[in-house]
Amino acid sequence: MPNPSSPHSPAHLNTRRRWQTVIALGAVALLTAMGLLVHGWHSPPPAPVVNHSYAEALEQAHNGKPGAARVLYQQLSRTDLSDIRRAGLLAELVNYPSAQALKILDGDLKRPAPLVQQAAIETVSAMVPDAQRSVLIGPLLDDPDQGVRFCAVRALLGLTPDDLGLYYGSVQDAAEQYRSTLASQPPSGQSQVELAKLFVNTGAIQKAFDALDLALKLEPHNLQAALAQVQLLDQQGQTDRSRQQLAELLEKHPQSARLQYALGKWLLRHQQNEYALLAMAKAVELEPENTVYRYDLAVALHDLHQLEAAQRQLEDILQRQPANRRARTLLIRYWQENGQLQKVQVLLAELEQLNPDDPALQQGL
Numbered sequence: 001m002p003n004p005s006s007p008h009s010p011a012h013l014n015t016r017r018r019w020q021t022v023i024a025l026g027a028v029a030l031l032t033a034m035g036l037l038v039h040g041w042h043s044p045p046p047a048p049v050v051n052h053s054y055a056e057a058l059e060q061a062h063n064g065k066p067g068a069a070r071v072l073y074q075q076l077s078r079t080d081l082s083d084i085r086r087a088g089l090l091a092e093l094v095n096y097p098s099a100q101a102l103k104i105l106d107g108d109l110k111r112p113a114p115l116v117q118q119a120a121i122e123t124v125s126a127m128v129p130d131a132q133r134s135v136l137i138g139p140l141l142d143d144p145d146q147g148v149r150f151c152a153v154r155a156l157l158g159l160t161p162d163d164l165g166l167y168y169g170s171v172q173d174a175a176e177q178y179r180s181t182l183a184s185q186p187p188s189g190q191s192q193v194e195l196a197k198l199f200v201n202t203g204a205i206q207k208a209f210d211a212l213d214l215a216l217k218l219e220p221h222n223l224q225a226a227l228a229q230v231q232l233l234d235q236q237g238q239t240d241r242s243r244q245q246l247a248e249l250l251e252k253h254p255q256s257a258r259l260q261y262a263l264g265k266w267l268l269r270h271q272q273n274e275y276a277l278l279a280m281a282k283a284v285e286l287e288p289e290n291t292v293y294r295y296d297l298a299v300a301l302h303d304l305h306q307l308e309a310a311q312r313q314l315e316d317i318l319q320r321q322p323a324n325r326r327a328r329t330l331l332i333r334y335w336q337e338n339g340q341l342q343k344v345q346v347l348l349a350e351l352e353q354l355n356p357d358d359p360a361l362q363q364g365l
Contacts, residue, residue: 054085061092064322069096069355076104087119094126095325098357101127102136109136117143118151125155130163138167141174150178154194157201175201189219193228200232208232223249227262234266242266257287264300273304284313291317295327307338325351329360 057075061068073096075081076089090108093101105127108120117140124136133156140152153174161168179198182191192215199208209232215225226249233242246266250259264280267273280297287293298313311334317327328347335343352361 054081054089058088058092061089061096062323064095064324064354066353068323069098069101069357072096073100073104076108083113083115086113086116090116090119090123092323093123095323096355097127097325097359098355100357106136109140114145114148117145117148121148121151121155130159134159134164134167134171138164138170141167141170146181149174150181153178157197172202187214187218189215189222189225192218193222193225196228196232205232205236223253223256223258227258230262230266234269239270255286257283257290257293260286261293261296265296268300273300276300277304289320291321291324291327295330298327298330302334307334310334311338323354325358325360332360 054075057071059065061072072089072092076086076093081089086108090105093104105120105124108116109124111117111120121137121140124133128136137152137155140148141156143149143152153171156164156167156171157175159171164171175198179195182195182198185191192211196208196211196215199205199211209229212225212229212232215222216229219225226245230242230246230249233239233245243266246259246263250256250263253259260279261283264276264278264283267276267279277297277300280293280300283293284290284297294313294317298310298317301307301310301313311331314327314331314334317324318331321327328351332344332347332351335341335347348361351358355361
């Protein structure tokens with residue numbers, strides 16, 4: 001008769017099988033828990049909740065609708081946007097400055113996506129004051145992508161040494177790389193205009209003139225090159241030659257809004273403000289949708305104490321482009337000067353609806 005305590009007895013075998021089952025289940029549970037824990041360590045953070053589509057956010061920001069800044073920031077928090085869509089949203093961010101906007105821009109300047117980085121550089125250039133711009137853009141002077149480096153050069157080239165601070169030397173080095181690259185390429189009107197800017201930056205004025213001469217030989221109707229030459233002549237004190245060249249251009253292209261605007265700016269520089277108004281008004285008449293021309297006309301009108309006329313130009317801009325923060329904040333200042341406080345309150349309320357974190361509201365504009 002078998003001993004009950006024998007290791008081969010049925011009771012002992014059943015007990016051993018139960019323990020083996022318990023141990024196996026415990027091991028499975030432990031492995032499952034470890035798998036979940038490891039997955040939790042390495043899984044990406046959950047995507048932010050987005051309540052508006054890309055198209056809705058873009059339309060709301062572009063057309064200056066209430067809540068535009070919030071939905072724009074929300075879209076830019078997404079991790080699944082294509083580079084081209086992200087660049088499109090960054091272009092709209094110009095009208096919605098805030099600490100959050102700067103944080104977004106800082107992240108996108110560092111994003112390894114050249115299209116996004118260049119869009120962020122353009123937005124920083126339009127949004128951030130000169131003295132702060134180099135802090136954000138300066139690191140990109142060493143970016144591995146050549147297009148990004150040269151975009152950074154263009155954004156910083158006109159700043160003073162004080163504004164560039166620690167990046168002054170880096171700008172000069174990157175500008176020289178840009179110059180060498182342009183010089184090594186087959187010449188074109190655009191490349192020669194860019195070369196002229198780089199030569200002016202280093203004080204090589206004759207080389208700048210030579211580059212613009214070549215641009216016009218290659219492309220005789222290149223107004224950008226022709227106007228760059230007019231401006232350079234004026235800067236070098238060759239006022240008569242500058243004026244004559246501009247007059248010749250206008251004689252050939254009397255219906256060019258760009259040339260009429262350039263004439264207005266030239267006349268303003270030479271304190272001929274009344275005549276400048278006529279030229280700038282003509283530019284606006286020829287190209288009524290151009291808000292840059294209209295904005296500068298408003299400023300010129302204001303400087304000649306034609307406040308109501310200046311206000312009308314800014315109001316026209318806002319009717320065409322409700323998101324245009326630059327025109328809105330200037331109109332607020334002009335209405336403050338004129339004591340129209342009720343209109344000031346309306347514009348401030350609209351600005352707060354667009355972007356409650358706008359620095360202009362924080363500063364009590």
